Amino acid sequence: MDGSQFDRLFDDGVHFKIGNMDVEVMHTPGHTPACVTYVMGNSAFIGDTLFMPDFGTARADFPGGSATDLYHSIQKILALPDETTLYLCHDYKAPGRDEFCWQTTVAEQKASNVHVGGGKTEEEFVSFKTARDAQLSMPKLIIPSIQVNMRAGQLPPAEEDGEVYLKVPINRL
Numbered sequence: 001m002d003g004s005q006f007d008r009l010f011d012d013g014v015h016f017k018i019g020n021m022d023v024e025v026m027h028t029p030g031h032t033p034a035c036v037t038y039v040m041g042n043s044a045f046i047g048d049t050l051f052m053p054d055f056g057t058a059r060a061d062f063p064g065g066s067a068t069d070l071y072h073s074i075q076k077i078l079a080l081p082d083e084t085t086l087y088l089c090h091d092y093k094a095p096g097r098d099e100f101c102w103q104t105t106v107a108e109q110k111a112s113n114v115h116v117g118g119g120k121t122e123e124e125f126v127s128f129k130t131a132r133d134a135q136l137s138m139p140k141l142i143i144p145s146i147q148v149n150m151r152a153g154q155l156p157p158a159e160e161d162g163e164v165y166l167k168v169p170i171n172r173l
């Protein structure tokens with residue numbers, strides 16, 4: 001894996017254009033090591049970091065994930081101006097809410113995110129997150145998915161016998 005499968009790789013802080021719109025790339029690891037946030041004017045597309053304030057934050061227990069990294073990534077997002085609109089990657093609804101949502105603001109997240117709002121400390125967040133993630137089951141297709149995702153959707157190269165394999169590391173799960 002050398003990244004050549006991807007059209008472009010971004011370092012933290014680089015800018016690129018979509019048409020004439022400027023986009024800043026913010027590295028926001030934690031859910032995965034590769035997660036990024038795209039900041040465009042007063043909007044930010046935040047991937048799997050924060051979810052809606054009533055649902056909380058992304059899990060941090062996938063391969064390469066880290067609750068500590070996620071906390072610091074979230075602090076970078078919360079350091080954007082209060083009125084910044086945050087666009088989510090997923091919404092799962094939440095207890096008491098039947099409608100899907102897709103956007104929120106920095107101010108709302110700081111005030112009321114159930115995992116990290118109200119000025120939660122790193123220690124509080126990491127211990128809560130580690131305990132909560134331990135209760136979640138792994139998605140059924142996580143192992144094959146990662147092997148294809150990390151190659152930008154391509155299958156692994158064929159092995160000596162000419163066959164292509166997705167592998168299951170039986171001593172790591």
Ligand SMILES: [Fe+2]
Nearest residue numbers: 031048058089
């Ligand atoms: Fe995800």
